[in-house]
Amino acid sequence: MYQLSTGAAGNLKNDVLSGLTVALALVPEAVAFAFVAGVQPLVGLYAAFMVGLITAVAGGRPGMISGATGAMAVVMVALVSQHGVEYLFATVILTGVLQMLAGAFKMGKFIRMVPHPVMLGFVNGLAIVIFLAQMSQFQTPDGNWLSGQALVMMLGLVGLTMAIIHFLPKLTTAIPAALVAIVALSLLVMGLDLDTLRVGDIAQLNGGLPSFHWPFGQGINPDSAAYAPLAGAFTEGHPLVPLTIKTLTIILPYAVILALIGLIESLLTLTLIDELTETRGQGNRECVGQGLANTVTGMFGGMGGCAMIGQSMININSGGRGRASGITAALALLGFIILAPDLIELIPIAALVGVMFIVVIGTFEWSSLRIIGKVPKADVFVVILVSAVTVATDLAIAVVVGVIVSALVFAWEHAKHVYADDHIDEHGSKIYELNGPLFFGSISHFKQLFDIANDPQDVIIDFRNSRVVDHSGLEAIDSLAERYLNAGKRLHLRHLSPECRTLLHRAGALVEVNVIEDPKYRIATDDFA
Template sequence: MFEFPQFSKQSVKNDVLSGLTVALALVPEAVAFAFVAGVDPMVGLYAAFIVGFVTAVLGGRPGMISGATGAMAVVMVSLVAEHGIQYLFAAIMLAGVIQILAGIFKLGKFIRMVPHPVMIGFVNGLAIVIFLAQLGQFKVPDATGALVWMQGPQLYIMLGLVLLTMAIIHFLPKLTKAVPSSLVAIITVTLLVHGLGLDTRTVVDFVRTMSGDANATLAGSLPTFALPEVGFNMETLRIILPYSVILAAVGLIESLLTLTVIDEMTGTRGQGNRECVGQGIANMTCSVFGAMGGCAMIGQSMININSGGRGRLSGITGAVGLLLFILFGSSLIEMIPLAALVGVMFMVVIGTFEWATFKLARKVPTHDFFAILLVTGVTVAFDLALAVIVGVIYSALVFAWEHAKRIYATSHTDQNGSKIYVVNGPLFFGSASHFLELFDAKNDPANVIIDFANSRVADHSAIEAIDTVAERYTNQGKTLHIRHLSPECRSLLKKAGNLVEINMLEDPTYKVATDTLG
């Protein structure tokens, strides 16, 4: 479970500096998601530290950043509103158990079966969600406390600082890569704002606006251990189980998809099942330390990777750095202009969005391009988990439809007078009805052989189709033989009983997913 890699001075420097950059960017995100969930800001900040630290140590993807996320926060809000925060902690504990079980039973491998168009829709949708979330920073409270869009000099200063941040991040790597450009941009813009006395919103202004407390700060203490104050009985289980299942699913889907994206960016391979266990342990830890739980964050992970962070040390530095800011450096973090963090996140959006999508319209099948748009739209309109589920179901139905049209049979008569049908294409629920039309029981000879050497019996609908064909030949007083079936197919066909005769020749073993993918 634990790794003790050999670090070079260069990798340590990159991981530490990129981790500090991530820690700075985590603050407003954690605070914002805490308010989305309807809990105190410190509950979100503690989650960012705990989830980030535990997954950095135990997770399956070095360099990936985890913390409090909006995808899980929107699930939590109704539970907190109806039953209180203690039930949230209990739900997070159970969600963690479910995630650990998913890792133990090696379910992480199935994320590899998510189609590529769904992956593109996933990253595009999250890029749009991240972008839309940053627009909220361009709103300020009016005299009544309602949030309104910035206007005049305040808006111009905000836009200018955002553009300056983005310019530094874009052009600095062309001069030097000794330090993360995002960190340099944040420090430069912060010094410029306070050196010139520019009137622009800072992190502490954001916290006070969100909380409605003019004296709110980010200063805090270490989280303390305490079991959720709920009755550990069936009534509590009835309340939290639906939320726990959804939280566990959302957390794993977002984490494993982010893991896959980071794999592609770095040319390495993470361990999906280990990540499931790491996420579960992190959420269980959150539940007993007063934190809201979380999962992988694609935005922060992109910041880390683009800043040079590749190892576990980057995630550990980000988490520990965030905790140190809370304990000792809150006054410094509160000084950071929101414009600097917005600029960093805008660059994340630009780097995350798959701009080649617009070129794919004429280069890929129409149904694949529609899958990209579908997943992107559902991610923006609803949430990530639903989007991925919808995308996978849509892709599966398209696959079934396309393959249902590809089953056909060639026939010939052998020297014994038996007619042999050679079936080509998969036999499953989508192609079963067409399969029945391939045979002429009334006019065929007394002995008929169906050869599945080029086909595969896939499901119960296929078994019923073979059973129906066999019955048709039996009713005509004719004998049907089946041959060249794989072992999996023969086991499925036991249901057909004595209606069919199975040739026991060995055939290849077919597998869909193996544990080596985990």
């Protein structure tokens, strides 16, 4: 059953208040990520509003916040610079379609394949990325670091924000501490007329906070400054991007990368929130919700997006658990854009930096530092590797690298677990009782288990405690059978699992050995696979 909130008393109030807090943090983030992608601020704000609203309504994880993200923005900048912003909107639409297909084919379940060390590395790396992203706020517009009174002012306001967020919950939890900190710092800066950087200053550097314009209409002039972000998106209701194979070849590679990044970041964030709230989201539904959001956002001239771990953590820490929190954040952001852009511009950047620093502290898995020396060295290496790759490149590459390294470590460790106990039965046949999986990592050791020269004429390999996993295992059996055949001896396989027998049957003439079963199991066969 669809629920706007979690149903407990007071949760709707918490959702609304935490949503307002998140909305305040979304404005500078959306503007900044639009700047990273090389588009106008309105494009990022559209994405923050539409992606946030649609995923809050249709997504699979109540309490998770979505919007324009840096991970996707860094991919978009090359497309925009080479082909123009109109191709970005078409790419975002195709990205959404691919994500919906992923949900329809229930591919969200594959996030379960991400090992826990990779999750730790992802969380730690993202915490570091969030922290490093705030460092730009300690610089002047010309790129120099703040110094003297300006630096002291910035550090003091950041520290005050963090102190409010840390200590206020000890007095009351009626209002989210982050919201109180943002409002209090804004009033303090205005009341004392302190000279510090504000949201309006950042927005002006990136083109200013725009007025709201409906993206559809008759006779839109693509050269109009008011509709600059929408140039090429919709003119008289039709896209300017030509619907040709050439267009598809341009946008498809970017769409695939954006779809993967968006789904990986969203599903990992979903998993993290599941653990924090001790509830369970719906991965496949989230894929569909993210896809729907990106498709609609692209049609309306937005840059698309995915789950935002920083804002999601703000929401969860502020008490937001239900869909109402995400809906409130999106609608409040729209209200700020339409009704109160001047008030948003007055928020000191130091307050938002302080909020994000608290998010960094809460996001980083400090327990991962304590497990060093208590878990296998390979797991520690994967945590550090994924963290480093996340910081150096992006989340999607980091997760793929982490999963591959973890899989290789697993294969290496299990390659050592193949061994055989042998004996001669009453018929004079030598039986090798194989233990452990037979796959690409273990075939080298597997081949060393057999004494072909000294074995009797009839040899049986018993797979009761083993199984053939892949094509490499089939090749190893075929190679072993050929060696016994050249020695004038016969090789039989016993107690293969149904899956292994299916592999052998599908292999056709690849493996030429007898497959037999112990008669007491009443499935004796003499198949040639």
